[in-house]
Structures are given as structure tokens and as C-alpha cells.
Amino acid sequence: MAAPRANMSYxxxxxxxxxxxxxxIWAPDSLLPSEIDLAAEFSSxxxxxxxxLRELAEEGYLERKRKAGxxxxxxxxxxxxxxIPLIRDEISETGADYRYALVERAAMPAPGWLSARMxxxxxxxxxxxxxxxxxGNAPFQYETRWIVPDSIPExxxxxxxxxxxxxxxxxxVPFTNLELSFLAxxxxxxxxxxxxxxxGEPIFTTERITWLRSKPVTLAKLFFAPGYRMTTHL
Amino acid sequence: MAAPRANMSYxxxxxxxxxxxxxxIWAPDSLLPSEIDLAAEFSSxxxxxxxxLRELAEEGYLERKRKAGxxxxxxxxxxxxxxIPLIRDEISETGADYRYALVERAAMPAPGWLSARMxxxxxxxxxxxxxxxxxGNAPFQYETRWIVPDSIPExxxxxxxxxxxxxxxxxxVPFTNLELSFLAxxxxxxxxxxxxxxxGEPIFTTERITWLRSKPVTLAKLFFAPGYRMTTHL
DNA sequence: AAGGATCTTATGTCTATATATAAAGCCATT
DNA sequence: AATGGCTTTATATATAGACATAAGATCCTT
Numbered sequence: 001m002a003a004p005r006a007n008m009s010y011x012x013x014x015x016x017x018x019x020x021x022x023x024x025i026w027a028p029d030s031l032l033p034s035e036i037d038l039a040a041e042f043s044s045x046x047x048x049x050x051x052x053l054r055e056l057a058e059e060g061y062l063e064r065k066r067k068a069g070x071x072x073x074x075x076x077x078x079x080x081x082x083x084i085p086l087i088r089d090e091i092s093e094t095g096a097d098y099r100y101a102l103v104e105r106a107a108m109p110a111p112g113w114l115s116a117r118m119x120x121x122x123x124x125x126x127x128x129x130x131x132x133x134x135x136g137n138a139p140f141q142y143e144t145r146w147i148v149p150d151s152i153p154e155x156x157x158x159x160x161x162x163x164x165x166x167x168x169x170x171x172x173v174p175f176t177n178l179e180l181s182f183l184a185x186x187x188x189x190x191x192x193x194x195x196x197x198x199x200g201e202p203i204f205t206t207e208r209i210t211w212l213r214s215k216p217v218t219l220a221k222l223f224f225a226p227g228y229r230m231t232t233h234l
Numbered sequence: 235m236a237a238p239r240a241n242m243s244y245x246x247x248x249x250x251x252x253x254x255x256x257x258x259i260w261a262p263d264s265l266l267p268s269e270i271d272l273a274a275e276f277s278s279x280x281x282x283x284x285x286x287l288r289e290l291a292e293e294g295y296l297e298r299k300r301k302a303g304x305x306x307x308x309x310x311x312x313x314x315x316x317x318i319p320l321i322r323d324e325i326s327e328t329g330a331d332y333r334y335a336l337v338e339r340a341a342m343p344a345p346g347w348l349s350a351r352m353x354x355x356x357x358x359x360x361x362x363x364x365x366x367x368x369x370g371n372a373p374f375q376y377e378t379r380w381i382v383p384d385s386i387p388e389x390x391x392x393x394x395x396x397x398x399x400x401x402x403x404x405x406x407v408p409f410t411n412l413e414l415s416f417l418a419x420x421x422x423x424x425x426x427x428x429x430x431x432x433x434g435e436p437i438f439t440t441e442r443i444t445w446l447r448s449k450p451v452t453l454a455k456l457f458f459a460p461g462y463r464m465t466t467h468l
Numbered sequence: 469a470a471g472g473a474t475c476t477t478a479t480g481t482c483t484a485t486a487t488a489t490a491a492a493g494c495c496a497t498t
Numbered sequence: 499a500a501t502g503g504c505t506t507t508a509t510a511t512a513t514a515g516a517c518a519t520a521a522g523a524t525c526c527t528t
Contacts, residue, residue, distance in 0.1 A: 202436030
């Protein structure tokens with residue numbers, strides 16, 4: 001059996017608990033001993049045990065409720081965590097050079113779908129941008145973006161010809177809320193042209209909407225070059 | 235200015251720190267005061283400040299190094315977190331009934347791409363499954379899966395006609411490692427048929443490989459019905 | 469200057485203890 | 499039975515203090 005030696009760090013305790021879950025010593029849905037009992041078993045303190053269990057709960061292995069105790073989740077809700085890198089970094093890591101180009105910049109009244117989606121006034125002025133991101137000479141990502149100047153007036157003065165709107169926004173507007181979607185879309189004419197592929201090709205796409213304290217700031221649709229895959233380990 | 239009153243919880247401290255970052259009181263790349271100084275300012279203790287800063291670092295706002303101190307990340311590496319739900323739950327939540335069907339089950343020698351991808355012996359026997367998941371009457375997900383019996387012999391006895399391999403595996407083999415990819419694929423003949431769409435349609439696809447202590451267990455390709463989008467908020 | 473050895477310091481972690489709080493369980497009342 | 503209040507208990511969080519450790523800073527030697 002797991003040997004509870006003294007001087008166990010919270011990491012050690014996490015490992016032991018995880019092992020016991022894996023080995024069904026603590027079966028799914030079953031209740032763990034209380035922190036006090038575990039602290040005694042591991043000759044540790046409640047504080048340390050608490051940290052171990054708290055982190056395991058955050059990682060989706062356990063469920064904790066006051067008074068009710070700590071129980072093993074039967075369907076471990078594994079949480080995949082993606083770091084959302086700046087595109088520049090993502091490309092640099094592959095060894096390729098990052099290059100940015102502004103394709104179009106226009107102010108226009110918000111189209112109907114946009115005002116509905118972002119919950120802004122019908123016909124409200126928005127800034128519309130189209131950009132390209134290259135890895136070396138290869139197209140990497142085609143970006144369409146709408147920015148709401150109501151929420152951030154300086155944007156009308158911003159120069160997006162040398163660096164992308166994401167860079168500018170990250171600097172200027174530390175968002176408070178983000179909705180992020182992944183989906184597969186079919187390349188339309190401009191997407192196909194810019195990503196150097198055929199109309200109709202499947203394109204991995206992400207959509208982001210960000211808010212600054214309940215004011216919608218921007219919606220971006222990012223179309224990745226064919227073959228792109230987003231990968232994470234856990 | 236932020237009023238450092240007494241009795242601040244670690245949550246309060248997190249909020250104050252976050253506000254100061256947003257308001258550029260602590261600019262990107264700048265160094266925060268030490269935990270001791272902050273504890274003094276907030277009339278709190280180092281332990282509490284530590285927890286606040288540690289969590290903000292985990293959330294990608296700060297970078298902490300021993301001796302070097304705590305600094306504000308200029309490009310906040312926001313981390314998107316996806317809970318990976320069991321498909322049954324995902325469907326139930328929409329209000330629809332979940333239905334599962336086994337399409338094919340076969341033992342076969344591992345094809346070349348699979349042994350390469352999963353790092354298993356050439357021609358090693360694997361179990362190949364194809365399954366469908368329905369939300370009500372609508373096709374929701376088409377699944378192809380390979381399981382390595384070497385890593386988990388009982389799988390050859392398992393009955394996958396009533397419940398999916400994922401359910402069985404989650405019960406039987408609590409995986410220790412997972413590689414998860416998202417990509418867009420083009421529907422081939424079987425995918426199109428089962429998902430009731432046209433060949434060539436873009437399909438949001440996830441691939442999962444799981445290991446049990448460095449032994450590869452299973453590879454699954456999950457093809458979602460057209461229109462599916464995976465969304466998260468943060 | 470360049471390279472090491474040493475000092476210093478900010479974070480990392482553990483211990484021991486105390487108070488706060490949510491919620492389950494119990495009991496008495498209606 | 500259902501309701502409402504009380505008790506109990508497990509977790510949540512705060513405090514104070516200690517030692518551990520990584521790594522920047524400094525000084526010393528060559």
C-alpha cells in the first residue's frame with residue numbers, strides 16, 4: 001500500500017491521492033477521508049492536504065463541498081487548457097519569420113448579423129479590417145475583424161498597416177471577457193485566395209468576441225491555412 | 235487610488251492587483267513590490283498575498299521567479315480552458331436524447347500510419363471500432379477508434395454494442411496522458427453518409443490519443459456534424 | 469576582463485493554529 | 499409530513515512564523 005512517510009509535500013500528496021483514485025482504492029463517487037484524517041495519515045498538516053485536494057479539485061478529479069466532504073468524480077471532467085499564443089509567437093516557434101499585412105480597412109455601419117451577435121445598436125459605426133499573417137512566405141492565417149469604436153474611440157486613429165489589430169488591442173484594451181469558438185468552415189472566395197487554396201476547402205476557424213466590462217469591443221474571425229491543427233497535451 | 239483596507243481576502247487582493255494591471259499602475263513588464271511589501275500595504279500576510287499572486291500567475295497575468303520577483307506579463311498569455319464533457323452529457327444538456335450505435339468492430343493489424351502515430355509495433359493487433367452518436371434523431375458525432383489490446387487486454391472481451399468505447403475506457407483505464415487536437419477535415423464517403431451530409435463538407439474534428447503510463451491505449455477521431463462549434467468563455 | 473565563490477533576497481513551501489461558512493442532519497413544532 | 503431553527507462538521511480562508519531554494523548581485527581571484 002502507499003507508504004505514508006513523513007515530510008510529504010503537497011505534490012507528493014497529490015500524487016498519492018491520484019494513484020489511489022487510479023487504483024480504485026478510492027472508487028468513483030466515494031468519499032475521501034476528511035482533511036484532518038488525511039493530514040494525520042500523511043503526518044502532514046491540514047493546510048498542506050488542503051492545497052493538494054484543492055488543486056486536484058481544480059484539475060477536475062475531485063468535488064469538494066463544505067460539510068459534505070470530498071468525493072471522487074466518476075466522470076473526471078478533464079479540462080483541456082490551451083494557451084492562446086500571440087500569432088507572432090506561434091509562428092516564431094516553428095522557426096519561420098512572421099509577417100503581417102493589412103488587406104483592407106474600412107468604417108461601415110454594423111451589418112445586421114454583427115449587431116445581433118455583439119449586441120450593439122443597429123447600424124452603429126464599426127471599423128472593419130482584413131489582415132493576413134504569414135509564416136515565412138506561406139500564408140498562415142487570414143483574419144477578418146470588426147471593432148466597435150463606441151467602446152474604444154482611439155481605434156479610429158490607430159494605424160494597422162504595420163502591426164495587427166490584435167497587438168494593438170492587447171496593448172490598449174485589456175479585455176475582461178472573452179468568448180472563443182472553434183469550428184470548421186468552408187473556404188469562400190477571399191479566404192481561398194488569401195490562404196492559397198481552393199474554394200470549398202475545409203478551414204479550421206476560430207471566432208473571438210471580447211468585452212470590456214460588458215461593452216463589446218471586437219469580433220474576430222481567424223481562418224487558418226489548410227492542414228492547421230491546434231494541439232494540447234494534458 | 236485603490237484603498238487598501240484591512241481584512242482583505244486573497245480574492246480582494248487578486249482584484250486589486252488585476253485592476254492595477256488594467257489601469258497600468260503596474261505597467262506590462264514592470265516589477266511588482268515584493269510579497270512582504272504588499273502584505274504590509276494590504277495589512278495582510280505574506281501567505282495570503284502569495285496565494286493571490288500565485289493564482290494570478292497561473293491565470294497568465296503574472297510571471298514569478300524566485301529572487302527576481304513578480305512581473306506583469308506584457309502579452310497576457312490567456313489560457314482558454316475547455317471542459318471535455320462526456321458526449322452523453324453534452325447532448326443531454328441541449329435537451330435532446332442521446333443515442334449510441336455501434337457501426338463496426340474488427341480486430342486487425344495496425345496500419346502503418348497508426349503504429350507510427352501511436353508508437354506501437356508494426357502490425358501489432360488492434361481493435362478497430364466505428365460508432366455513431368445521435369442527438370435525438372439527428373446525427374451528432376461519428377467516431378472512429380483504435381484500441382491497443384496490448385495495453386489493455388480486457389478490451390477484447392468488452393461489449394461495445396450498447397455503450398460507447400469512451401464510456402468503457404473511462405471506467406476501465408483512467409488515462410494518465412492525453413494529446414488532443416482540433417482540426418478541420420473534409421468529409422469522406424463514410425463520414426458524409428453517417429453525418430447525413432455531402433462528401434467534401436468541412437467537418438470539425440478532434441483527435442485524441444491517450445496513454446497509460448507511456449503505454450499508448452487508444453486513438454480516437456471524432457467527426458462532428460456540420461455546424462458544430464466548440465465554445466468557451468473566460 | 470572573465471570566471472567563480474559567496475552573499476542576499478524574493479518566492480516556494482510547511483507548520484501550527486484560529487476563525488468563518490456552507491450545508492447536512494437532527495429535533496421540535498406545527 | 500412539512501417547516502423552521504439548532505447543532506455539527508468538513509471545507510475555506512487567514513495569521514504568524516520558519517526553513518528551503520533559485521537566482522540575481524557582489525566581490526574576489528586570476
